[in-house]
Amino acid sequence: MTVHPTDADHIQTQTDANEQTKALAAESSSTSEVSNDNRHGAATTARQWQVLSQLQRNRWVGTTHIYEQLMMAGFDISLRTVQRDLNALAKRFPIEKNNANPQGWRWCDDAPLQSLPHMNLSQAVAFNMVEANLTQLLPPVILDELFPWFDLARRQLKNSKVTHSWIDRVRIEPATQPLIAPHIDLDSKDNIYHALFYQLQIKACYTRSDKSQSSEYILNPIAIIQRGVIIYLLATRTDDPEVVIRTFALHRFASVEILESAAKTPDNFQLDTYLDAGGMGFSHPLFSELPDHGKNTAIELQFTTQAGKSLTESKLSDDQTVTLDNDRLTIQATVNLTSQLVWWLRGFGSGLLDAKPQLLYQAVLDKSLDDK
Numbered sequence: 001m002t003v004h005p006t007d008a009d010h011i012q013t014q015t016d017a018n019e020q021t022k023a024l025a026a027e028s029s030s031t032s033e034v035s036n037d038n039r040h041g042a043a044t045t046a047r048q049w050q051v052l053s054q055l056q057r058n059r060w061v062g063t064t065h066i067y068e069q070l071m072m073a074g075f076d077i078s079l080r081t082v083q084r085d086l087n088a089l090a091k092r093f094p095i096e097k098n099n100a101n102p103q104g105w106r107w108c109d110d111a112p113l114q115s116l117p118h119m120n121l122s123q124a125v126a127f128n129m130v131e132a133n134l135t136q137l138l139p140p141v142i143l144d145e146l147f148p149w150f151d152l153a154r155r156q157l158k159n160s161k162v163t164h165s166w167i168d169r170v171r172i173e174p175a176t177q178p179l180i181a182p183h184i185d186l187d188s189k190d191n192i193y194h195a196l197f198y199q200l201q202i203k204a205c206y207t208r209s210d211k212s213q214s215s216e217y218i219l220n221p222i223a224i225i226q227r228g229v230i231i232y233l234l235a236t237r238t239d240d241p242e243v244v245i246r247t248f249a250l251h252r253f254a255s256v257e258i259l260e261s262a263a264k265t266p267d268n269f270q271l272d273t274y275l276d277a278g279g280m281g282f283s284h285p286l287f288s289e290l291p292d293h294g295k296n297t298a299i300e301l302q303f304t305t306q307a308g309k310s311l312t313e314s315k316l317s318d319d320q321t322v323t324l325d326n327d328r329l330t331i332q333a334t335v336n337l338t339s340q341l342v343w344w345l346r347g348f349g350s351g352l353l354d355a356k357p358q359l360l361y362q363a364v365l366d367k368s369l370d371d372k
Contacts, residue, residue, distance in 0.1 A: 047075050051085050055095060057111070058144045060104025107148070120156075121163045127153035128167055137226055139193035174228065181229035182251035191256040192233055196221040201238070201261045205254040214254050220263040223271050225280060232280070236266065245269070247280065278336030286363045287337045294337030300356040301331040307351025328353065 050073055054066045067082045086105055089095060094111035098104045131150040135143060157164045188204075195202045202221060207214040219235040222245065226232070233248040243266055278295060287294035301308070308329035312322050316333040323330040335341060342363045345352055355361035 047077065047081075048085050048089060050075065051082060052089060052093065052095075055105055055107050056144065057107045057109065057148055060098055060100070060106050062102045062104050064102055066105070111148075121160055124153040124156035124160075125163060125167065128157060133172060136231060137224060139197045140190045141194065141197055176228065179229050182249075184231070184251045185253060185255070188253040188256040189231075189250055191258050192221060192250065192253070193224070195256075195258050195263065196224060196233075199263045199265075201259040201263045203257040203259060204248075205256075206248060207252050207254065209249075209252070218259070219248070220265065222263075222265055222269065223274075225275075227280060234271075234274075234279075236264070245274070245279070278338050280340075282339040284337065284339045284342055284363055286359045290337065290357070290359065296334055297337050297357070298332070298334050299337075299360060300354075301333075301345070301352065302354040303329045303331070303348065304351045304353065305329050307348050 047070065050070055051066055054069055055061055063079065063082055063086065066086075067077070067079045070077060070082065083103075086095070086097070090097070094108040095105055096108050127146075127149050130146070131153070138146070157167055192202065192204075194200075199221075202219050204217050204219055205214045206217060218238040219233075220238065221233060221235050223234040224231065225234060225247075231250045233250060234245055235248055236243050236245055245266065283293060290297065303311070305324065305327050308331060311320075311329075311331050316331065316335055320331060320333040323332075337360060342360070345355065345360075345364045346367075352364065355364060
């Protein structure tokens with residue numbers, strides 16, 4: 001017997017199919033909503049992380065600036081979204097706002113860097129050594145950003161007995177008599193570093209070592225050099241038609257004003273080339289009689305064996321030769337003749353037996369020539 005489906009059976013089948021379709025659609029919609037929520041949550045986290053990364057510790061950052069930076073980073077948001085993010089983040093992170101218009105935000109002064117990426121021990125050691133040895137040479141615009149990292153490095157090392165022990169066993173000791181650094185006007189120093197960093201001219205009141213009254217100069221900052229405890233600015237004066245590169249000790253600046261005009265660096269100037277040529281050695285009046293003021297001059301120094309022993313391990317130049325004859329050690333090398341060389345040779349006292357060229361030995365013996 002052939003069974004024919006009734007209209008009721010057909011309706012029931014269609015109903016079951018519709019229910020299955022609705023169930024699949026509901027499941028698909030639920031999965032899509034979860035996926036969308038995950039994507040939305042990840043996007044919010046990424047955006048808020050970028051907001052935090054724009055904040056600084058010692059300077060207020062405006063919400064408009066943060067908004068512009070996020071837009072440049074590819075976030076399609078509104079200024080209101082940034083404001084909501086900051087208010088939400090302030091409940092969980094040590095950040096604060098001011099009452100200015102437009103409003104500014106920053107990290108609290110005592111905020112630890114717990115919100116930034118983890119610092120490993122190798123990085124902590126590096127930051128610790130930078131803080132100990134290089135802070136005098138870094139401009140404030142960089143130091144302000146590094147201080148929180150220095151603090152984090154100290155905390156990381158404090159928790160590591162092995163690494164902290166190593167830090168306590170490493171020091172840099174000066175080869176000469178330790179001296180106390182002269183007082184430097186901090187505002188002048190900050191302005192000099194700022195001008196050098198952004199390549200701007202400065203107006204400075206400066207007192208030369210041989211003068212009692214200060215003079216006012218417009219300077220083009222070129223470089224910063226630390227020698228011993230003294231920090232020098234290399235610069236040219238705008239009133240100098242010969243554009244001579246001069247050295248200015250930072251502790252002799254009475255005041256410094258940053259100008260809006262761009263600083264000018266001499267063509268083809270290279271700091272390493274300048275230093276290799278003896279630019280910081282300072283000239284000596286006797287050496288002006290020599291070709292090229294004594295640069296790249298062949299010298300011969302005779303020491304007692306005991307006095308000259310250190311020069312057999314630390315050379316004066318790449319072409320240095322050493323000859324030992326009885327109790328006399330002869331060193332031959334090519335160097336720049338400078339006041340620094342003269343002062344260094346005087347430190348050997350009676351251990352230095354002779355020096356050539358004769359002008360070099362004369363400069364070592366005759367201290368009355370130093371002030372000429």
